[in-house]
Every structure is written in structure tokens, then in C-alpha cells.
Amino acid sequence: MRTLSDLANVLIGCRIVNRTRWERAARAGGGDPGATLDALTAHPPDWYTATPGDTGEVPPGLSEYQRGVIDLWLEGDQTPIERQLTVNQFLLLEKLGEGGQGEVYRGRQLNPPRFVAIKTLTRDTETSRARFEQEARAMMKIQHPSVARFYLYERVRDEDNKPTNEYLIAMELVDGNDLHRMVRWSGPIPWQFAVKWGIDLLGGLAVIHQNGFIHRDVKPANVIPLGPPPEAGTRPNETAAKLLDFGAVGTVEGAAVSRSGRRVFVGTREYAPPEQWAERVVPASDLYALGGTLFYALTGRPPYEVEGRDAVAFMKAHSRAPIPLATDFNSNVPEKLSWLLQRMLAKRADDRGTAVELIEEFRELLPVNDAPAKPVKSARKSKSAQPAPIPARRPLASSETEAQGALDRVFGPVLTIFERVFLPSRLRPTPGTAHPFGERIASLIRQPIVLLVFVLIAALFVFWIVW
Numbered sequence: 132m133r134t135l136s137d138l139a140n141v142l143i144g145c146r147i148v149n150r151t152r153w154e155r156a157a158r159a160g161g162g163d164p165g166a167t168l169d170a171l172t173a174h175p176p177d178w179y180t181a182t183p184g185d186t187g188e189v190p191p192g193l194s195e196y197q198r199g200v201i202d203l204w205l206e207g208d209q210t211p212i213e214r215q216l217t218v219n220q221f222l223l224l225e226k227l228g229e230g231g232q233g234e235v236y237r238g239r240q241l242n243p244p245r246f247v248a249i250k251t252l253t254r255d256t257e258t259s260r261a262r263f264e265q266e267a268r269a270m271m272k273i274q275h276p277s278v279a280r281f282y283l284y285e286r287v288r289d290e291d292n293k294p295t296n297e298y299l300i301a302m303e304l305v306d307g308n309d310l311h312r313m314v315r316w317s318g319p320i321p322w323q324f325a326v327k328w329g330i331d332l333l334g335g336l337a338v339i340h341q342n343g344f345i346h347r348d349v350k351p352a353n354v355i356p357l358g359p360p361p362e363a364g365t366r367p368n369e370t371a372a373k374l375l376d377f378g379a380v381g382t383v384e385g386a387a388v389s390r391s392g393r394r395v396f397v398g399t400r401e402y403a404p405p406e407q408w409a410e411r412v413v414p415a416s417d418l419y420a421l422g423g424t425l426f427y428a429l430t431g432r433p434p435y436e437v438e439g440r441d442a443v444a445f446m447k448a449h450s451r452a453p454i455p456l457a458t459d460f461n462s463n464v465p466e467k468l469s470w471l472l473q474r475m476l477a478k479r480a481d482d483r484g485t486a487v488e489l490i491e492e493f494r495e496l497l498p499v500n501d502a503p504a505k506p507v508k509s510a511r512k513s514k515s516a517q518p519a520p521i522p523a524r525r526p527l528a529s530s531e532t533e534a535q536g537a538l539d540r541v542f543g544p545v546l547t548i549f550e551r552v553f554l555p556s557r558l559r560p561t562p563g564t565a566h567p568f569g570e571r572i573a574s575l576i577r578q579p580i581v582l583l584v585f586v587l588i589a590a591l592f593v594f595w596i597v598w
Contacts, residue, residue, distance in 0.1 A: 133205055135164060141204075142171075144290075145217040146241065147197065149177050164205055168198060178222065182245055194224045213290050218299060221249055232259055232378070233297075237304060240282070247282060248305070250378075252298045260298070262378070267300050269380045272342045277335035279303045279375050305373050310428055311351035317360075319431045322464050324361035326496045328354070328372035329425050333493065335374045336421065337486035340383070340414040347412055348379035349420035350399045351427050367497070381412060400440055401433035405450040405478055415480035418489065422475025429468075430460035434476055450478065468496055 135157060142148045148156070148171060160167030171192040179190055193201070197216060204212045216223055218238075225237040227248070238249040252263040270281035280303035287297035310328075314320065332354065339346055358370035379397045398407050404419035406412060423434045434455050435448035454476050458469040471492055477483050484492075 133207075135162065135167065138164065138167075138201070138205065141212055141216070142201075145213060145222070146178065147176070147193070147216060147222060152177055168193060168201060172198065178239060178241060178244070180244060182243075190224070196223070196225045211290075218249065218251065218287055219285065221247065221299075221301065223249070232263070238301075240301065246304045247301045248279070248303065250300045250302070251287065255296045263298055263300070265382070266377045266380050269339070269342070269344045269377050270300065270302060273335075273339055273344070275335045275338040277331040277371065277373055278338070279305055279373060305355045305357075305375060307355050307357060309352050309375075310354040310356055310372070310424065313356060314351065314428055314431055319461055320361045320428050322429060322468055323367045323498060324356075324370060325425050325428050326468065326493055327367035327370060328356065328428070329421070330490055330493045330497075331372045332374055332421055332424075333418075333486045333490045336414075336417050337490065340417070340486060343383050345381050345383060345412050345414055346374070346377065346379070346417050346420075347381050347407070348376065348398050349374065349417050349424055350402045351424050352399075354424060383414065396442075400437075400442060400445040401427075401435070403445075403449065404480065405446075406480055408446045408449065413480050414485070415483045418475050418483045418486060419477075419480075422472045422483075426455070426457055426472050426476070429457045429464050429472075432460065454478075465496065471496070 139150075139153050139157070143150055143153060152171070156167050156170035159170040174192050175189045176192045181189075200212060200215045204210075218236075220241050221236075221238040222241070223236045223238050224246075226234060227237055228235040232254045233250060233252045236249045236251070238247050239245075240247050252259060264284075267281070267284035270279075271284070273281070281300070282303070283299075283301040285299060286294045287299055289295050308316075332349075336346065336349070353374060353376045355373045355375060356370060357373060359365045361367075361370060381397070396403075396408065396410065398420070402420040402423040404416045407416050426432075426434050435445065435452060437444040437448060454473050456469050457464045457472055458466060471489070475483050475489065483489075
């Protein structure tokens with residue numbers, strides 16, 4: 132049976148309270164553990180002093196996480212309590228996440244005093260350690276306001292100050308809801324904010340790429356919008372966006388390799404470009420994922436949706452399906468922005484440009500006077516709305532436009548027949564929307580049987596010409 136004296140030794144030893152504070156709480160609790168913990172919780176903790184960057188909210192003496200760990204320990208839980216309350220020089224205040232590799236906590240560093248995010252590696256394998264170390268190395272080198280700051284990488288020590296097989300990374304704690312939750316709860320954001328956040332995130336990616344790294348998992352859940360809500364009356368420049376989670380980071384020269392030596396997929400299915408499915412990521416792979424992330428922010432859905440999140444279906448959609456236009460799902464999105472996102476979602480990595488190039492193109496879309504955003508209308512287009520034109524990398528001359536129109540008139544019906552026969556429904560052009568002639572041809576010839584038919588037709592044509 133654990134006693135108040137045992138609990139005092141734990142909390143004082145973990146530096147959660149000092150002895151004077153404990154004795155005062157114990158007297159107020161009258162010897163009852165629950166009442167003593169209530170007394171500790173009712174007042175700010177000894178370790179807390181406001182520091183720049185704090186939210187202004189004074190924390191309770193014990194967080195809900197700490198109180199839960201202590202209650203279980205008092206009830207007889209055999210898990211060592213010290214490791215659940217503190218790690219090295221950090222107090223653990225809240226568990227933010229947990230996975231197969233380790234855990235993420237909201238914590239308090241005692242020296243220097245600041246709130247931090249603490250990521251621990253608890254899986255002791257060579258591959259896990261190598262990936263964790265690479266994550267730390269990448270964060271050490273990346274210094275940009277749109278990327279969470281790195282603080283510390285070190286080995287976890289036990290209660291006797293001896294090194295264990297665990298490691299930790301301490302980094303900037305970015306409070307707030309991620310972009311995925313924001314859009315899911317509040318709907319698509321005004322396009323001005325998507326442009327501003329796109330500039331922020333492209334700046335961070337430019338620095339990541341310049342240092343020889345690729346993030347490999349840009350997605351709405353890894354983006355935290357900062358500042359006032361993106362709504363009517365708020366100026367885009369009053370807000371910002373920050374990129375988190377380097378757990379999937381890779382080097383420009385390297386690729387994901389499993390312990391057995393086989394290549395493995397790393398990333399998120401909804402936002403992974405075609406080359407990532409072949410584990411051949413390049414810096415432009417991050418631009419594709421960011422394009423999909425901004426597409427989600429503007430429309431409330433990823434570029435491609437697959438029932439059951441089937442991996443093979445996602446791979447085919449990213450590799451073969453026509454590139455969607457944001458204007459088809461949200462009529463408030465300017466055509467130029469929709470075209471820019473379509474460029475970022477290009478199937479070929481070389482067609483996406485670079486982060487530095489895209490920053491300049493996004494800046495051209497920002498309102499000159501940075502006016503407050505207008506209220507967002509319904510994101511879904513009405514039936515009477517006309518589909519947006521398909522963009523080109525450069526404006527088409529009138530002769531080119533006429534030539535494309537002639538091709539569509541002559542060969543369009545034939546292509547439609549081929550698409551209905553040989554393409555799965557999810558890969559066919561959406562009825563009522565325009566798709567470039569060349570893109571439709573490309574989607575078809577990616578199907579082996581269609582390519583074979585085309586080759587046979589070409590061979591017959593050559594045979595007819597010769598004879």
C-alpha cells in the first residue's frame with residue numbers, strides 16, 4: 132500500500148513540487164491523498180513563471196495527465212511512475228500522441244524555463260534509431276519561422292542518471308488546431324489565407340530543400356495555422372502557418388529502406404505524389420503534397436478520394452487520374468490560384484517548379500492592400516455554375532486554342548469511347564468539365580491494354596502506307 136510519504140518522495144524527487152508546498156497541501160488535505168492532490172492542483176505550480184511565448188494561461192498545480200498517472204499509481208499500478216512524470220530535465224504535462232515508434236508530450240523544460248513538445252523514441256531497433264537521428268539532424272539545420280524550432284536531442288536517462296536505450300527530441304511547442312481539424316470543423320478557408328499560408332510553408336520547404344532534406348509528409352494534419360481565425364474581418368498577414376513533424380524526413384540522396392533492405396512507402400496516401408509510391412522522392416514531392424494540402428484547405432476534400440482508402444486505388448489516382456481543379460469544388464477560388472495548385476499537382480515532378488519559384492507566383496496572388504477577408508460563400512458550386520477553364524503553364528495563343536478545339540471536336544468522341552471501355556470510373560474525366568486533349572491521351576496510354584491497341588493500330592497504319 133503506497134502512502135502519502137511515498138507520494139511526497141515521488142513528486143519532490145521529480146521536481147513537480149517543493150517540500151514547503153507539499154507540506155502545506157498535506158495539511159490542507161488532512162492526510163487524505165485525494166484532498167492533498169486537490170490542494171496541489173488548486174494553485175499554480177512552483178516551477179511556473181511566465182516566459183515570452185506563453186499563452187498567458189496559468190497552468191494548474193497538477194495537469195490532468197499528471198493527476199491521472201498519480202491516481203493509477205496510488206491504486207497499485209506497477210508502471211514506474213517517475214518515467215511517466217518526468218524525463219531528463221523535462222516535466223511531462225500531457226500526452227499528445229502515441230505510435231509504434233514512441234510518444235509525444237507537452238512538457239516543461241526547467242532550464243531554460245519554457246513549454247516544449249517532447250518526442251520520445253521507445254522502439255529499440257536499428258532502423259528506428261537511424262530514422263529518429265535523421266529527424267533530429269534535419270531539425271537542427273532548419274531555421275525558418277514557418278518550421279517548428281529544434282531545441283535538443285539526447286539520450287533518456289533513468290532515475291539513477293544512467294543512459295537508457297530511449298532517445299528524445301525537444302522542440303518548439305506550437306499550440307492550436309491543425310489545418311485538418313480546422314477545415315473539418317469550420318469548412319474551407321477564404322482563399323487569401325490559403326495564399327498567405329502557402330507562401331509561409333513554401334518558405335519553410337525552400338530552406339528544408341536547400342539543406343538537402345525532403346519532408347515527405349506534408350499534409351493538413353502537419354500544418355498549424357497561427358493567429359486569429361481566418362474569417363471575415365481578419366487580414367491574412369495577421370496569420371501564419373507552421374510546418375510540424377519531421378518523422379518521415381529523408382535526404383535528397385537517400386530513400387526509405389526497411390530493415391530487410393526493401394524499399395518502403397513513407398507518407399500519407401491522400402497527398403503522396405506518383406514518384407513517392409515508387410519510393411523515389413525528390414524536393415518537388417513536397418510541393419505536390421503542399422498543393423494537395425492547400426486544395427484541401429480550399430475545398431474541404433483532398434485532390435483524390437478513394438473509398439476505403441485503398442492504397443492501390445490511391446496510387447492509380449495520383450498517377451493516372453486527371454488533375455482536379457479547386458474551382459470545380461469551390462467557386463470562390465480565383466482561377467489563377469486553381470491553376471497554380473494544378474501545376475503543383477502535376478504528375479511529373481519536373482513540371483511543378485521549385486519552392487522559390489512558387490513563392491513568387493503565390494505573392495502575385497496576394498491582395499495589394501492585404502484587405503480583410505470577405506465572408507465565404509457556399510464552397511460547393513451551384514449546378515448552374517460554369518466549369519473553370521483548364522490552365523496551361525503559359526497563356527495559349529488563339530491559334531493553339533483553336534487547334535485544341537479542333538482536336539477535341541474530331542477525336543473527342545473516340546477518346547470518350549476508349550475511356551468508357553478501358554478506364555475505371557474513378558479515372559475518367561468528370562462529365563461537364565474540360566480536360567486537355569494531351570492529358571486524356573496520357574491517362575489512356577498508361578493502361579497497358581490501351582497502349583497495345585494503339586501500337587497495333589499504328590502498325591496497321593504503317594503496313595497500309597507501305598503496301
